[in-house]
Amino acid sequence: MRKLLLATTAVALSAGAVSAEDIKIGVILGFTGPIESLTPQMGAAAEMAMAEVNASGALLGGSTVTSVRGDSTCIDAGAATAVAERLITSDGVKGIMGADCSGVTGAILSNVALANGIVMISPSATSPALSTAEDNGLFFRTAPSDARQGVVMTEVLMEEGIDNVAVTYTNNDYGKGLADSFQAAFEAAGGTVTINAAHEDGKADYSAEIGALAAAGGDRLVVAGYVDQGGSGIVRAALDSGAFDTFHFPDGMISAKLVENFGSDIDGSSGQVPGTDSAGAGIFAAMAGDDFDGTSPFAAESYDAAALIALAMQAAGSSDPAAYKEKVMEVANAPGLKIQPGQLGLALQAVAAGIDIDYEGATAVELIGGGESAGNYRQVGYEGGAEITVKYR
Template sequence: MSSTLGKILAASVAGAAFMAASAASAQEVKIGIILGYTGPIESLTPGMADSAELALTEVNESGLFLDGETLAGVRADSTCIDSAAANAAAERLVTSENIVAIMGADCSGVTISIANSVAVPNGVVMVSPSATTPALTDIEDNDYFFRTAPSDARQGEVLAAILESNDISNVAVTYTNNDYGKGLSDAFIAAFEEQGGTVTISSPHDDGKGDYSAEVGALASAGGDLLVVLGYADQGGVGIIRGAVDTGAFDRFALGDGMFAQSLIEAIGDGLEGTIGSVPWSEGEGADAFVAAAEAAGVDPDGSFRRESYDAAALIALAMQKSGSTDRTGIRDAMLDVANAPGEKILPGELAKGLQILKDGGDVDYVGATNVELIGPGEAAGTYREYIVENGEYKTVQFR
């Protein structure tokens, strides 16, 4: 063999070894995105998933994540209401897909179930963008559960204050018959009665029924200045409102966050005019930055829990960068560090900046789209958008 040929072969072997090493180091790191792609909030879910994946794409395009790894979102259906199906979906992600963290789940009941049955036993961090029941504040989670949406304990107070500011002092209440609905109803009623209001009836409703005339009849008999509906826009909540409008039982409504959806306006039309409500939302530099980043990527930024979904995925990525690995416990231990002060403030569209600071050994304070502040595992501070439906559109009144 000539020396020239030997050098060529040696170079080829070295090049192949380098390429193999690069491929090995540039691993795909999987994050589960468990949301209700079917079920009572299926119209909200696509925008939430797209927003979470927007953050993952931003991280990948930076080229700064860990040692060249890339993030991949793996979607799974929580159904929002079927805990057995949600647990099976989460189990598949953990055991078959080997995800390192979960962005989700969405509805409170399935979130509690996944945390108790799958995530916590396997030491997997969950960051929910929309599970709001107060029960999650004290869940036995070994500090593996976080959320970017505030608790309904706060929303109940906000919704009661909105009614007071509208001179509403006498209401009927209906809520979806699960952890989310019961928790929000209890929080709202306590706050509303404390400020002197009267609740004529508090009645649960089941999702998935074709006829809500009995429920509407009971609510109408009790009466009230308006009907408070704490349900889901694509399930029982819309059925209750449609029945109330069709029979003239109520002509004005107040809604919780699960009812905020364009599909509700499309389903009810003029009958929703004057409706008031609350939904977790934010304003300011971070919210504006999210809108700009989303629109530039072709993602619609305007919808429930889209900001919270982006923030949940971004926090997971930054926590991995802070810990220097994809170790599940390391992600958990770094979450509060990257979410709160001290550190350089990071907005949507600035994830590359945050990744570089962490790579260099610095600290970040992720502000994100929703002014993220994690009070502790399982709890987040937050603000709410007070809105009114006028001329077929949700109009912002103020932020609370």
């Protein structure tokens, strides 16, 4: 408390030193297109963070942040690039909260952000390819890369003492990416993947696929599919033929439907799904209140992305992307004062006072590698025909 008081005083003192400005921040999301049902909540969450910053009056000597929205379309790289170009050159945004889908995010990053030296923090792009894209330290994301789940899966299985598994994945980018990243992580950890085979969704009969998986063998079958699609068919066929008794389910399979379909037949199976038990999520949802649905996918990540931009600016003492890009990781990670949603004003004052902060936010943000969320997963198990939460990791 003493530190905080100190901070407040410091801010008051320094208020006159930096001249206040109106900082524009781009919010580039697919307001039209395949995820248009999610983006209004995502945009609102980001703007809620900005309003909170403005209300505190603590940012860079009373500066304010203003949202400038742009439509990424989610799928049209050309349109997204044009929008980003306009926002940077004509509106003069100093940072971009976005974009949303992996494809357009990569396009904006390489075509516009890199050339203009603008910081991007994406709340929802999960493609592993973005981890290795050239970004000059400008690109961050508050969502975990899909590759991350493969690592978490490996940890879960290894802890249960399983080191020999068969893998089947739904034949699309999600399934293949997840299966490949899992195989890489699992084998690096000393496990054996006996087979890594695709299955097509929407078939009536998966006995042939199960025949191949059973022939290869394994202590557990990893089903990187969808519970509403082929994933359940695979599990059904495996149980019917007695090929596998226990399974491991990644996020696409974990749902009430799975338990409804198979009941106690899958007892002893394991799985994991993105999720956190941190207090932040609840606080964030309460803050969203009736304005928008705070539990909508990627809304919390959007809030965190916008908050991180403001906090990094504060830490750098400047709204210049070249300066504040260095501070993003610093404010996001430990050590420091833990910051929950709704405490942005406090955080800004603390930073101004030179106190180190660890932004937890709505999604317990921890940035790893080149600046992407480590993600939080709920490890689940199945007992007596019900899903149980083993722990959070």
